Amino acid sequence: MEDNIDLILQKSIETHNLYENEILYLLKSKDTKKICSFADIVRKKYLGDEVHLRALIEFSNYCKQNCLYCGLQRDNLKQERYRIKEQDIISLAKQAKDYGYKTVVLQSGEDIYYTVKKMAYIISEIKKLDIAITLSVGEKTFNEYKAYKQAGADRYLLRIETTDETLYNKLNPQMSFKNRIQCLENIKKLGFEVGSGILIGLPGQTLKSIAKDIVYLQSIQVDMAGIGPFIYNPDTSILSFGKINQYDNFDLSIKVMAILRLIMPDINIPATTAMETLNSNGRIIALQSGANVVMPNATEIIYRKKYQIYPGKICLNDSPIHCRACIENKIKSIGRFISQNKGFHKQSSSNVVLN
Numbered sequence: 001m002e003d004n005i006d007l008i009l010q011k012s013i014e015t016h017n018l019y020e021n022e023i024l025y026l027l028k029s030k031d032t033k034k035i036c037s038f039a040d041i042v043r044k045k046y047l048g049d050e051v052h053l054r055a056l057i058e059f060s061n062y063c064k065q066n067c068l069y070c071g072l073q074r075d076n077l078k079q080e081r082y083r084i085k086e087q088d089i090i091s092l093a094k095q096a097k098d099y100g101y102k103t104v105v106l107q108s109g110e111d112i113y114y115t116v117k118k119m120a121y122i123i124s125e126i127k128k129l130d131i132a133i134t135l136s137v138g139e140k141t142f143n144e145y146k147a148y149k150q151a152g153a154d155r156y157l158l159r160i161e162t163t164d165e166t167l168y169n170k171l172n173p174q175m176s177f178k179n180r181i182q183c184l185e186n187i188k189k190l191g192f193e194v195g196s197g198i199l200i201g202l203p204g205q206t207l208k209s210i211a212k213d214i215v216y217l218q219s220i221q222v223d224m225a226g227i228g229p230f231i232y233n234p235d236t237s238i239l240s241f242g243k244i245n246q247y248d249n250f251d252l253s254i255k256v257m258a259i260l261r262l263i264m265p266d267i268n269i270p271a272t273t274a275m276e277t278l279n280s281n282g283r284i285i286a287l288q289s290g291a292n293v294v295m296p297n298a299t300e301i302i303y304r305k306k307y308q309i310y311p312g313k314i315c316l317n318d319s320p321i322h323c324r325a326c327i328e329n330k331i332k333s334i335g336r337f338i339s340q341n342k343g344f345h346k347q348s349s350s351n352v353v354l355n
């Protein structure tokens with residue numbers, strides 16, 4: 001058993017390619033530490049000790065969708081809703097720039113208040129600050145994505161969540177797996193840097209399906225892959241779907257992230273907030289297991305408390321400047337340093353000319 005793991009890990013650092021059954025073998029292994037230490041070596045070889053920070057601005061928690069696992073689901077009446085006005089989003093981005101961030105991530109539920117015109121205005125104003133813009137606002141049409149790109153957005157995050165089509169369609173009522181795939185193809189076609197990712201430990205999810213998720217992320221050549229442990233939210237309708245999995249979602253997420261680093265040696269991989277929710281040292285463990293990005297919260301306290309996708313989210317009582325200083329200290333404490341550039345995966349893909 002152990003010999004097999006060593007062989008697979010050795011192969012992965014030489015070829016950065018693994019078959020689905022080899023990935024499954026690693027997922028079943030109890031030796032997460034060993035997998036992570038190989039991922040850390042690959043990260044250091046390809047990306048060095050630089051860590052990219054992305055300022056996360058959670059600008060609206062309204063959502064027209066009803067994903068069973070997510071606290072922003074429209075049926076969650078316990079969730080008090082808010083929207084940040086266009087001008088205030090731009091001000092938050094300016095503040096983030098002043099704090100030294102080179103990228104802002106604009107994230108929200110699928111909120112129809114922000115029309116294409118409004119989004120294009122926000123994007124073009126923030127673009128004047130000479131910082132990179134990542135959008136994470138869900139499923140849109142090709143033409144909407146195109147308008148965002150033309151306004152100056154550089155990257156787009158849309159997690160596939162799971163590549164098990166049946167599971168996806170059950171967990172995301174009124175949405176379709178095929179459309180999700182189409183959205184990711186459109187984002188790629190338009191020249192965005194593509195970020196995607198998966199939830200780990202969803203009810204009904206198997207290790208085999210996670211192995212397929214990993215293969216999928218490699219096959220679409222994501223520029224960024226975010227791996228989040230599923231955290232049960234009692235205010236959602238997830239229990240109507242079925243029993244919660246018995247995995248250790250933190251350990252499994254770290255392992256999945258490490259495997260992604262082994263097979264995609266130079267992509268951007270964040271140490272996710274949900275990891276830190278399950279383990280108070282989660283982001284540092286992630287940074288030492290293949291991750292090279294952190295997305296600190298840059299939203300004001302009054303709003304971040306209401307952006308409760310899952311319970312127990314970290315930093316709810318911390319200001320944007322506090323988080324910025326906190327994460328810098330943590331990163332320096334493990335001998336890493338904060339990047340001074342925008343941290344694109346490939347310089348070229350953000351320069352695609354649209355006609």
Ligand code: 5AD
Pocket residue numbers: 069070071159161198199228229230231232233274309310
């Ligand atoms: N636990 C952890 N992550 C969640 N997300 C949604 N619901 C949960 C949950 N209960 C993640 C999804 C989404 C991202 C913004 O938050 O993966 O893409």
Ligand code: FES
Pocket residue numbers: 296297314315318322323324326327
């Ligand atoms: Fe928010 Fe540490 S990152 S308090």
